[in-house]
Amino acid sequence: MPSNDTKLIPADKLRAFAVGVFEKVGCPKEHAEITADVLIESNLRGVDTHGVFLCDNYCKRLEQGLFTPKPNVTFDKRRAALGTVDGDRGLGQPPTWLAMQKAIEMAKECGLGAVSVRNSNHFGAAAPYAIHAAERGCIGMLWSHGESDVIPFGGRKKFFGTAPICFAAPAGFDTPMYCADMATSQVAFGKIRAAGHAGKEIPPDWAVDADGNVLTKPASDDAIIKDYSAVPMGGAKGYGIAVMIEATCALLTGMPYGPHIIRKFDDWQNVSAMGHYVQAIDVEAFLPLTDFRRRIDEMFKELKAIPPAPGYKEVMIPGEPELRTKAQRLETGCPIAPETSNLLTALGKRMGVPFPS
Amino acid sequence: MPSNDTKLIPADKLRAFAVGVFEKVGCPKEHAEITADVLIESNLRGVDTHGVFLCDNYCKRLEQGLFTPKPNVTFDKRRAALGTVDGDRGLGQPPTWLAMQKAIEMAKECGLGAVSVRNSNHFGAAAPYAIHAAERGCIGMLWSHGESDVIPFGGRKKFFGTAPICFAAPAGFDTPMYCADMATSQVAFGKIRAAGHAGKEIPPDWAVDADGNVLTKPASDDAIIKDYSAVPMGGAKGYGIAVMIEATCALLTGMPYGPHIIRKFDDWQNVSAMGHYVQAIDVEAFLPLTDFRRRIDEMFKELKAIPPAPGYKEVMIPGEPELRTKAQRLETGCPIAPETSNLLTALGKRMGVPFPS
Numbered sequence: 001m002p003s004n005d006t007k008l009i010p011a012d013k014l015r016a017f018a019v020g021v022f023e024k025v026g027c028p029k030e031h032a033e034i035t036a037d038v039l040i041e042s043n044l045r046g047v048d049t050h051g052v053f054l055c056d057n058y059c060k061r062l063e064q065g066l067f068t069p070k071p072n073v074t075f076d077k078r079r080a081a082l083g084t085v086d087g088d089r090g091l092g093q094p095p096t097w098l099a100m101q102k103a104i105e106m107a108k109e110c111g112l113g114a115v116s117v118r119n120s121n122h123f124g125a126a127a128p129y130a131i132h133a134a135e136r137g138c139i140g141m142l143w144s145h146g147e148s149d150v151i152p153f154g155g156r157k158k159f160f161g162t163a164p165i166c167f168a169a170p171a172g173f174d175t176p177m178y179c180a181d182m183a184t185s186q187v188a189f190g191k192i193r194a195a196g197h198a199g200k201e202i203p204p205d206w207a208v209d210a211d212g213n214v215l216t217k218p219a220s221d222d223a224i225i226k227d228y229s230a231v232p233m234g235g236a237k238g239y240g241i242a243v244m245i246e247a248t249c250a251l252l253t254g255m256p257y258g259p260h261i262i263r264k265f266d267d268w269q270n271v272s273a274m275g276h277y278v279q280a281i282d283v284e285a286f287l288p289l290t291d292f293r294r295r296i297d298e299m300f301k302e303l304k305a306i307p308p309a310p311g312y313k314e315v316m317i318p319g320e321p322e323l324r325t326k327a328q329r330l331e332t333g334c335p336i337a338p339e340t341s342n343l344l345t346a347l348g349k350r351m352g353v354p355f356p357s
Numbered sequence: 358m359p360s361n362d363t364k365l366i367p368a369d370k371l372r373a374f375a376v377g378v379f380e381k382v383g384c385p386k387e388h389a390e391i392t393a394d395v396l397i398e399s400n401l402r403g404v405d406t407h408g409v410f411l412c413d414n415y416c417k418r419l420e421q422g423l424f425t426p427k428p429n430v431t432f433d434k435r436r437a438a439l440g441t442v443d444g445d446r447g448l449g450q451p452p453t454w455l456a457m458q459k460a461i462e463m464a465k466e467c468g469l470g471a472v473s474v475r476n477s478n479h480f481g482a483a484a485p486y487a488i489h490a491a492e493r494g495c496i497g498m499l500w501s502h503g504e505s506d507v508i509p510f511g512g513r514k515k516f517f518g519t520a521p522i523c524f525a526a527p528a529g530f531d532t533p534m535y536c537a538d539m540a541t542s543q544v545a546f547g548k549i550r551a552a553g554h555a556g557k558e559i560p561p562d563w564a565v566d567a568d569g570n571v572l573t574k575p576a577s578d579d580a581i582i583k584d585y586s587a588v589p590m591g592g593a594k595g596y597g598i599a600v601m602i603e604a605t606c607a608l609l610t611g612m613p614y615g616p617h618i619i620r621k622f623d624d625w626q627n628v629s630a631m632g633h634y635v636q637a638i639d640v641e642a643f644l645p646l647t648d649f650r651r652r653i654d655e656m657f658k659e660l661k662a663i664p665p666a667p668g669y670k671e672v673m674i675p676g677e678p679e680l681r682t683k684a685q686r687l688e689t690g691c692p693i694a695p696e697t698s699n700l701l702t703a704l705g706k707r708m709g710v711p712f713p714s
Contacts, residue, residue, distance in 0.1 A: 078642045081438035082468025111439025112471050112636075116643065139604060152660055154669035159660060167601040169608075178604070180597025205562070212666030233591035240537025240675040244524040247496060247535070251526075251652045252643040258656070285435045286473065286609040295608045299615070303509055303516060309569030312511035318597040 002342045008333035013356035014052045015040045017344070020353035021055055025062040026069035027091065035093040038124040043334040046325035047181075049190060050125040053340040056347050057264055058091060058122075066271050067091055067121055075102055081110040084253070087120035089273050096123040096142070096276055097132075103280040104136050111285040117276040118253035122146075122264060126166035127181040127322070129278065134168040134177060137289045138280040141167045145249040145275060148259040150185045151229045153239035156212025158229040159258045160242040162188055163249075168319070170283060172297030175304070179319030184238045184245065185230040192228060196220050205231055249275035359699045365690035370713035371409045372397045374701070377710035378412050382419040383426035384448065392450040395481040400691040403682035404538075406547060407482040410697040413704050414621055415448060415479075423628050424448055424478055432459055438467040441610070444477035446630050453480040453499070453633055454489075460637040461493050468642040474633040475610035479503075479621060483523035484538040484679070486635065491525035491534060494646045495637040498524045502606040502632060505616040507542045508586045510596035513569025515586040516615045517599040519545055520606075525676070527640060529654030532661070536676030541595045541602065542587040549585060553577050562588055606632035 015036045022032035035058070043051035061067040071090030075098060077083040083102055087095030099115035106113025123129070126142050133140025146161025162183040171177035192207045196218030207215045210227035219225060232238025250257035255275035262272035283292045306315045329335075336344075341355065348355035372393045379389035392415070400408035418424040428447030432455060434440040440459055444452030456472035463470025480486070483499050490497025503518025519540040528534035549564045553575035564572045567584035576582060589595025607614035612632035619629035640649045663672045686692075693701075698712065705712035 079468030079639075080466070081463075081470075082638075082642050084643070106438075109437070110467055111436030112469065113438075114469050114638065139601075139609075141601070151666065152663060152672050154665055155660075155663040155672040156666040157663045159663060167597070169601070169604045178600055180594075180600060182591070182594045182597055186591055203562075205560075208666060212664075233594055234539070234543055236675070237537075237539045237590055240524070240539055243535055243537060243675055244496075244498070244526070246656065247526045247653065248638070251649055251656065252496075252638075252640065254644070254652075259659070281439075281471065281605070281609075282436075283609065285439050286441070287611070292608055295611075296604065299603065299608065302615070303512075306509060306512040306514045306516060307569075308511055309508065309513040309565060315509050315512040318593070318600055 003338045006335045006337050007341055007357060009336050009356050010333045011040050011044050011330065014043060014334060017348065017353060017355055018052055018055050021059050021347060021351045022062075022091075024351040024353055025059050027062065028070060031091060031094040034097045035091050035124075038093045038097070038128045041128045042125045044326040044329045045125075045127065045322035046329070047125050047127075047322070048337070048340075049188070051334070052336070053343060054122070054124065056343050059347060059351070061264060062091070064268065066268065073098060081106050081113050083115050085115055085117045087117060089119045089121070089271055092121040092123035092274065092276075095120045096129055096278065099276070099278040100129045100132055100140065100142070100280065103278050104133055104138055107138050107280040107282040112279065112281045114277065114279040116248065116253050117278065118255055119273045120276055121272055121274055123276060125181060126164045127168070127179050127319075130166045130168035130181070131177065131179055133280045134170050134179070137170055137283050139167070139169045139283065140280050142276060142278040143245045143249065144277075145246050145257060145261065147261050147263045149189050149230050150232055150238075150242065151208060151212065153232055153236040156208065160239075160246060161258070161261065162230055163242055163245045165241065165245065169296065170289060170293055172293050172300055175297050175300035176317050176320045176323050178296070178317055179322070184233055184241050186233045186238065187230065189230050192218055192230065193222070193225050196225050205235070207231060245277070248277040360695045363692045363694050364698055364714060366693050366713050367690045368397050368401050368687065371400060371691060374705065374710060374712055375409055375412050378416050378704060378708050379419075381708040381710055382416050384419065385427060388448060388451040391454045392448050392481075395450045395454070395485050398485045399482045401683045401686045402482075402484065402679040403686070404482050404484075404679070405694070405697075406545070408691070409693070410700065411479070411481065413700050416704060416708070418621060419448075421625065423625070430455060438463050438470050440472050442472055442474045444474060446476045446478070446628055449478040449480035449631065449633075452477045453486055453635065456633070456635040457486045457489055457497065457499070457637065460635050461490055461495055464495050464637040464639040469636065469638045471634065471636040473605065473610050474635065475612055476630045477633055478629055478631055480633060482538060483521045484525070484536050484676075487523045487525035487538070488534065488536055490637045491527050491536070494527055494640050496524070496526045496640065497637050499633060499635040500602045500606065501634075502603050502612075502614060502618065504618050504620045506546050506587050507589055507595075507599065508565060508569065510589055510593040513565065517596075517603060518615070518618065519587055520599055520602045522598065522602065526653065527646060527650055529650050529657055532654050532657035533674050533677045533680050535653065535674055536679070541590055541598050543590045543595065544587065546587050549575055549587065550579070550582050553582050562592070564588055602634070605634040
């Protein structure tokens with residue numbers, strides 16, 4: 001019976017479910033585990049849009065051969081500090097995880113390391129990869145292009161994705177780990193849709209309509225909403241960053257760009273392929289890690305001491321809200337919305353892997 | 358007699374003036390030339406806020422020993438792909454230029470190269486360095502922290518600078534070179550001041566007043582304006598990027614951060630020191646440069662074909678407006694505002710290097 005309630009489900013049960021369904025559709029155990037880890041970490045961090053609910057889309061694409069279930073993921077070291085991972089058009093998480101491992105390895109040797117990823121797919125949220133580097137004493141960064149949703153500055157047709165860009169640095173001794181994971185659009189497309197459904201007005205720098213006009217009252221009808229476009233963050237600035245992301249993720253790797261990227265929720269005919277860029281800088285190439293951690297502590301304590309602006313409770317370190325949510329959800333379990341629960345219960349039934357309750 | 362007119366002055370005359378005054382205050386010829394090149398390139402590109410007018414501030418700081426006139430600029434290669442340049446607290450342009458040379462050199466060897474710069478100062482605009490890398494077949498990127506002008510997201514006191522971040526990539530055969538050079542605040546502080554002076558309203562995401570309240574009607578009085586703060590681009594997003602910039606420019610290098618950076622126009626007691634981060638990725642580590650240039654052509658042609666949004670004439674490639682301005686100013690000369698002309702005429706008189714007219 002479909003549920004109408006949000007349930008609290010422990011992260012380890014969600015993880016076991018995700019591993020189970022990915023193995024059922026033929027993924028190797030290691031790939032199933034890496035992908036489950038990245039997805040469930042997003043639920044723990046409160047980023048449910050990038051969490052366990054994606055199992056449904058990923059599994060359907062794997063079943064239909066639109067993602068390769070058993071990909072031959074390979075690393076090609078091109079130079080001392082640089083290489084390429086080929087994801088063989090499977091799930092995006094395993095090649096991206098490998099890319100970050102290799103970037104860290106080269107950073108420990110050469111000071112920094114970079115890996116481009118090709119023939120990959122949606123990698124989930126960027127934060128878990130960057131945090132992995134930060135936990136190993138590196139400044140981690142990565143970005144990805146994405147399905148076309150955002151106008152170029154001054155244009156009336158969508159071209160680039162809401163392309164995520166993410167940075168993380170080793171934590172202080174007393175302050176939270178820094179991690180900034182953001183879309184390069186002013187807001188995620190989902191926020192525009194949500195405002196439309198709720199009948200709410202939006203600020204004039206969020207979206208444009210099908211003719212490129214500034215939009216403040218989005219429609220509630222999804223058929224109209226689908227022709228809206230998001231606006232780059234800071235106007236020309238987010239557009240400028242989007243070109244860099246596309247140059248490194250698509251042009252260096254030979255992947256399709258912007259409007260040519262297959263839409264994973266809409267296109268059930270074509271095999272998709274995406275590119276990412278992953279980099280690590282070894283802090284110890286500059287100074288002892290403990291000194292860096294002391295310095296970041298000092299700066300973060302000064303930031304935290306700034307009085308909040310009207311309407312805010314405190315100044316947060318980028319990544320601090322997510323760490324707080326994670327601490328809480330490790331205690332209480334992750335809230336799973338009824339539509340996600342129903343979607344995954346149906347998936348689980350088909351797979352013979354019951355969705356936890 | 359002070360001028361009230363904007364004059365058009367050829368770039369080579371501006372350059373000769375800048376070289377002349379820097380040599381007069383004791384800078385080595387090479388440093389004078391590099392600094393003049395970076396400044397005058399900004400005038401040519403239409404970024405007059407980072408152009409020849411800075412000669413006055415730089416020369417005063419050099420005369421008073423607040424910038425070292427004959428610095429010992431050194432490069433310390435730490436690892437195969439990573440090093441540090443020490444600017445010995447002189448002008449910021451020579452060490453940043455050296456850093457980009459070394460980053461390119463390491464990129465040609467290792468695939469990518471990164472250099473942190475310490476004991477530097479204001480480096481002018483970021484674009485000329487990134488473009489230098491792009492002209493040598495690299496994706497160039499650099500960023501710098503800056504004097505405290507921007508609130509952290511949710512805070513009521515300024516902390517980070519309007520910290521520039523810049524990317525450039527090799528040009529297509531038929532399309533302009535990509536270069537995105539941006540402040541990480543929603544707008545530059547000067548725009549807020551200009552609106553105040555002109556009695557104009559500003560959008561609610563540009564600035565806050567001394568109490569952290571959203572500001573839409575800035576005062577015309579500079580004594581009030583100085584307590585305003587700029588707002589990070591995209592709110593939490595620009596703040597997240599600012600922390601990465603500070604981590605790489607100040608924490609890795611041991612430079613002061615945010616509110617501890619000496620204000621070059623206001624503080625005439627203290628020797629200043631700043632840090633930057635400079636990186637190059639060799640395109641040929643991934644694919645032949647001609648293939649990359651073909652790919653970027655193809656993408657840019659698609660972007661240029663997008664119909665403009667209402668109120669815009671065309672979709673521009675990031676960096677295209679500046680290239681057009683440069684082509685025009687190479688023909689006509691650079692417009693020099695009367696206040697700049699008067700400032701530099703006075704400087705020139707004191708130095709015995711007449712400002713051109």
